[in-house]
Amino acid sequence: MTWRPLPLVLLAVVVSLSLVSIPQTTGLASASVEWSDGSTLPISRSGSAPRAAAKVDTIGVFRPSNAGVYLRNDNSTGIADVVFLYGATGDQPLAGDWDNTGDDTIGVFRQGFFLLRYHNTEGTYNVAAQFGQSGDVAVTGDWNGDGVDTPGVFRNGVFYLRNDFAGGPAQVSVAFGLAGDIPLAGDWDGDGVDTVGVYRPSTSQIFLRNSLTSGIADISLVYGAAGDRPVVGDWNGDGVDTPGVLRGGVFFLRNSNTSGPANVYFLYGLSGDAPIVGDWNYLP
Numbered sequence: 001m002t003w004r005p006l007p008l009v010l011l012a013v014v015v016s017l018s019l020v021s022i023p024q025t026t027g028l029a030s031a032s033v034e035w036s037d038g039s040t041l042p043i044s045r046s047g048s049a050p051r052a053a054a055k056v057d058t059i060g061v062f063r064p065s066n067a068g069v070y071l072r073n074d075n076s077t078g079i080a081d082v083v084f085l086y087g088a089t090g091d092q093p094l095a096g097d098w099d100n101t102g103d104d105t106i107g108v109f110r111q112g113f114f115l116l117r118y119h120n121t122e123g124t125y126n127v128a129a130q131f132g133q134s135g136d137v138a139v140t141g142d143w144n145g146d147g148v149d150t151p152g153v154f155r156n157g158v159f160y161l162r163n164d165f166a167g168g169p170a171q172v173s174v175a176f177g178l179a180g181d182i183p184l185a186g187d188w189d190g191d192g193v194d195t196v197g198v199y200r201p202s203t204s205q206i207f208l209r210n211s212l213t214s215g216i217a218d219i220s221l222v223y224g225a226a227g228d229r230p231v232v233g234d235w236n237g238d239g240v241d242t243p244g245v246l247r248g249g250v251f252f253l254r255n256s257n258t259s260g261p262a263n264v265y266f267l268y269g270l271s272g273d274a275p276i277v278g279d280w281n282y283l284p
């Protein structure tokens, strides 16, 4: 769920490469630019030039009854774009970029194990990381900004986080929220590092913190209603994760970390499905 801007130096290289490459694909429009020294360089007008791709998160659901995963590549009503079986009834579904490829893939938390897969296809896990324990609620995020989402758990108002899949004790502990809160993880300020938050079901309040240290909320807002299942994601590709809720088969998504109505809402999945969020079809 982390958007990483292309470094300026790399961006300059990409732009210059696009100026000197001649589009060969049939049917692509092309043009040339005459420079002050009289030379000409072709440029592509087809939109095929390399550019920094923004990550946009979309929704999916995990269906406990059949351990089915139903991913959609747009935040709109419609059939699933990707369907496969993963995990088992009783697992907590997860999604993240476990291998720093840019795309988010499935995982589950099961009794102190993070069982993570590198592809959104049926198959066994690629990573089995022991972290946390039964009764914990799992969260995943890029806690150190290296592009890899790694495990965390929430237990009685404390987040325990690790920056790798090696097992072992928590590397970071953050007291935030209360027992009974639903933990959240995302990049609330667009700096490339995921931090923690909580959703408080009793009051529909969301509390977000921008650093991985114990302390009061940097951002608080009210969103959703009793019984909603919260989600967070970057719905508009601006690098900032913002809230949403799933309510009886309808997703309500908001594009800012402020109180207010949904910016987007649509029917998806069935009552009883658990929501998941990621960029399933990211292409670098």
Ligand SMILES: [Ca+2]
Pocket: 096, 097, 098, 099, 100, 101, 102, 103, 104, 105, 118
């Ligand atoms: Ca990935």
Ligand SMILES: [Ca+2]
Pocket: 141, 142, 143, 144, 145, 146, 147, 148, 149, 150, 163
């Ligand atoms: Ca990381």
Ligand SMILES: [Ca+2]
Pocket: 186, 187, 188, 189, 190, 191, 192, 193, 194, 195, 210
């Ligand atoms: Ca951040």
Ligand SMILES: [Ca+2]
Pocket: 233, 234, 235, 236, 237, 238, 239, 240, 241, 242, 255
């Ligand atoms: Ca956003």
